[in-house]
Amino acid sequence: MSNEKKEPDLMEKIVSLCKRRGFIFQSSEIYGGLNSCWDYGPLGSELKRNVKDAWWNAVVRAREDVVGIDASILMHPRVWEASGHVAGFTDPLVDCKQCKKRFRADHIGVATSGPPRPPRKEGEGEAPAEPSASEPLAAPAPKRCPECGGELTEARQFNLMFKTFMGPVEESASVVFMRPETAQGIFVNFENVQTSARLKIPFGIAQIGKSFRNEITPGNFIFRTREFEQMEIEFFCKPGTDEQWFEHWKAERLQWYIDLGIRREKLRMRPHAADELAHYAKACVDVEYEFPFGWSELEGVANRADFDLKRHQEYSGKSLEYFDDATREHYIPYVIEPSAGADRSILTFLVDAYEEVQTEKETERFLRLHPKLAPIKVGILPLVNKAGMPELARQVFDGLRKRLACYYDTAGAIGRRYRRQDEIGTPFCCTIDGQSLEDKTVTVRHRDSREQPRVAIPDLGAFLAEKIENAKSNRV
Numbered sequence: 001m002s003n004e005k006k007e008p009d010l011m012e013k014i015v016s017l018c019k020r021r022g023f024i025f026q027s028s029e030i031y032g033g034l035n036s037c038w039d040y041g042p043l044g045s046e047l048k049r050n051v052k053d054a055w056w057n058a059v060v061r062a063r064e065d066v067v068g069i070d071a072s073i074l075m076h077p078r079v080w081e082a083s084g085h086v087a088g089f090t091d092p093l094v095d096c097k098q099c100k101k102r103f104r105a106d107h108i109g110v111a112t113s114g115p116p117r118p119p120r121k122e123g124e125g126e127a128p129a130e131p132s133a134s135e136p137l138a139a140p141a142p143k144r145c146p147e148c149g150g151e152l153t154e155a156r157q158f159n160l161m162f163k164t165f166m167g168p169v170e171e172s173a174s175v176v177f178m179r180p181e182t183a184q185g186i187f188v189n190f191e192n193v194q195t196s197a198r199l200k201i202p203f204g205i206a207q208i209g210k211s212f213r214n215e216i217t218p219g220n221f222i223f224r225t226r227e228f229e230q231m232e233i234e235f236f237c238k239p240g241t242d243e244q245w246f247e248h249w250k251a252e253r254l255q256w257y258i259d260l261g262i263r264r265e266k267l268r269m270r271p272h273a274a275d276e277l278a279h280y281a282k283a284c285v286d287v288e289y290e291f292p293f294g295w296s297e298l299e300g301v302a303n304r305a306d307f308d309l310k311r312h313q314e315y316s317g318k319s320l321e322y323f324d325d326a327t328r329e330h331y332i333p334y335v336i337e338p339s340a341g342a343d344r345s346i347l348t349f350l351v352d353a354y355e356e357v358q359t360e361k362e363t364e365r366f367l368r369l370h371p372k373l374a375p376i377k378v379g380i381l382p383l384v385n386k387a388g389m390p391e392l393a394r395q396v397f398d399g400l401r402k403r404l405a406c407y408y409d410t411a412g413a414i415g416r417r418y419r420r421q422d423e424i425g426t427p428f429c430c431t432i433d434g435q436s437l438e439d440k441t442v443t444v445r446h447r448d449s450r451e452q453p454r455v456a457i458p459d460l461g462a463f464l465a466e467k468i469e470n471a472k473s474n475r476v
C-alpha cells in the first residue's frame with residue numbers, strides 16, 4: 001500500500017453517504033456495533049446484487065467455457081489441511097507494548113525473519129495436528145510503533161481461520177472451519193463438475209460466496225472485513241498453455257472494471273515480487289486501485305500451476321487426473337485463479353463514482369455509477385403534486401417497476417428530487433409534466449449530460465433498457 005495522494009475526507013464522505021442514504025450500515029448498530037461488520041441496506045443490497053450479476057454475466061453467462069457452482073461454507077476439515085490453510089494461512093502479528101495497538105507486521109514494514117514466509121500464503125509446510133495458534137517467529141522486530149513510537153513485541157504468526165463446532169459436542173473431533181476462500185469448494189468439485197457438465201479442458205468454474213478471515217487489522221470501511229464475499233474463478237488448462245491463459249485473464253479482469261466505468265488511471269497491475277509469491281505459484285498479479293488511503297489490492301490473478309488438485313488428490317486418495325481423449329494423455333490440469341472481492345469492488349465503484357459539484361447555492365453530490373450497477377435505474381417524478389400529474393406518474397411507475405428498479409418521488413421541489421437521485425447514482429429521471437397529460441410523453445433527464453429528450457410513455461421501457469444495456473461508460 002503506498003502513501004501517495006491520500007484523501008481521508010473522501011472515505012468519511014462515502015461512509016456518511018452510505019449510512020444516510022441506506023447503502024451500508026454498521027452491523028448491530030443499536031448495540032454499539034460489531035467491529036468491521038457491515039450490513040447492506042435497501043440501496044446497498046441492490047448495488048451488491050448488480051455487482052455480482054455483472055461479474056456472473058461477464059465470466060459465466062457470456063462465455064461457453066465457464067460454469068458456476070454454489071458450494072457450502074462448511075467443508076470437511078481435511079480440505080483445509082490439503083489446501084495448506086491449517087498450517088500456513090497466517091499473518092504476522094505485533095503488539096505495541098506502550099499503546100497496546102495491534103498491527104500486521106508486514107503492513108508496517110516490520111521484518112519477520114526465520115524462514116522466508118510471505119504473509120498469508122496458504123500451502124506452506126505440512127499440517128500440524130492442531131491449527132497453529134500464535135507461534136513466535138525468530139527475530140525481534142526492529143521497527144517501532146507507527147502510532148506512538150513505543151516498543152513492539154516480537155512478531156507471532158496468527159491463523160486467520162474461524163473455527164466452530166459441528167454438532168452439539170464441542171470437542172476437537174467436531175471442529176470445522178468457516179471457509180477463508182471460496183476456491184476450495186471449486187477444487188474439491190473439479191471432477192463432479194467436469195463429468196456432470198461434460199466439459200473439456202480448458203474450462204473454468206466460477207463461484208460467488210461468503211468467506212471469513214479473522215483479520216488482525218480490519219478496517220477502511222468495507223475494504224477489509226472479517227466476513228466478506230468473494231467472486232472467484234478457477235480456470236483449468238493444459239500445462240504449457242497456462243501462461244497464455246494467465247495473460248488472457250489478466251486482461252479480461254482489468255477490462256471488467258474499465259467497462260463498468262472505473263477510471264483507467266486509477267487502476268494498475270502489480271506483479272508480485274519473488275519474495276511475495278507463494279512457493280507453488282508460478283506468477284501472481286494484483287489488480288490495484290488507488291483508494292483514498294493509497295494503492296491497494298482489488299483482485300488477485302494467480303497462476304497456481306497444479307498445486308491444488310495435486311494436494312487434494314494426495315489428501316483424499318481420489319484421482320483428479322484429467323484424460324484428454326483427443327491426445328490420449330492423462331494429466332493434472334494447471335489452474336489460473338482470478339479472485340475478486342464483491343465488497344472491495346463495491347467500495348471501488350462508490351469511491352470512483354463520487355463527485356461533488358459546487359454551485360452558487362450548495363454542494364451537489366453525485367454518484368456517477370454505471371447504469372448497470374446503479375441501485376435505482378429510474379426516478380419517476382411528477383413535476384408538481386397535483387393537476388393529474390401524480391396519477392399519470394403512478395401509471396408510468398407501475399408500468400416500469402417490474403422491469404427496472406424504479407423510485408417514485410413526489411416530495412419537495414423538482415430540483416431537490418433530482419439531487420436526491422443524483423446522490424444515489426440514479427442514471428435517469430422521468431418527469432411527468434403538463435405536456436405529458438396532453439401527448440403522453442415524458443422527459444427523460446440524463447444524470448451526467450443533463451439532456452432531457454421527450455419519450456412516448458409506451459416506448460419508455462425499451463428506451464431505458466437499451467440505454468442501460470448498451471452503456472459504454474458510467475456517464476449517461
Ligand code: ATP
Pocket residue numbers: 120181213215222223224225226227228229230297298299300339340341342343344345
Ligand atoms: P490482502 O493482501 O488485502 O489481505 P489477500 O491477498 O489475502 O488480500 P486474496 O486471498 O487474494 O486476498 O483474496 C482475493 C480477494 O478477496 C482480494 O483481492 C479481495 O478483493 C478479497 N478479500 C480478501 N480478504 C478480504 C477481506 N478481509 N475483506 C474484504 N475483501 C477481502
